Amino acid sequence: MKTILLLVTLIFSAMAVSSCTNDEGETEFEHLNPEEEQQAALKTESGQKIGD
Template sequence: MKTILLLITLIMASLAVSSCTNDESDTDFEFLNPDEEQQATLKTEQENVN
């Protein structure tokens, strides 16, 4: 009985560890130049006024 519970615990632990890994391949960063950042700021400010 102890061995069955130990095996179940090990299986559940391995599932928890394997599901926590970040397998997303999206590592691209979006670089904004100062002009794009200023335009985005102005756009959000105009939306807040309206």
């Protein structure tokens, strides 16, 4: 009985792990060069000033 429960647990664990994949093919983080980073920072600052 314990072995059956162990096998069922392992099967569900394997299904859970295999379903956690990134199918988009993109990386999680964008690689910005310093110029793009500065432009993004300026956009957020100007957006906050207008919204206030």
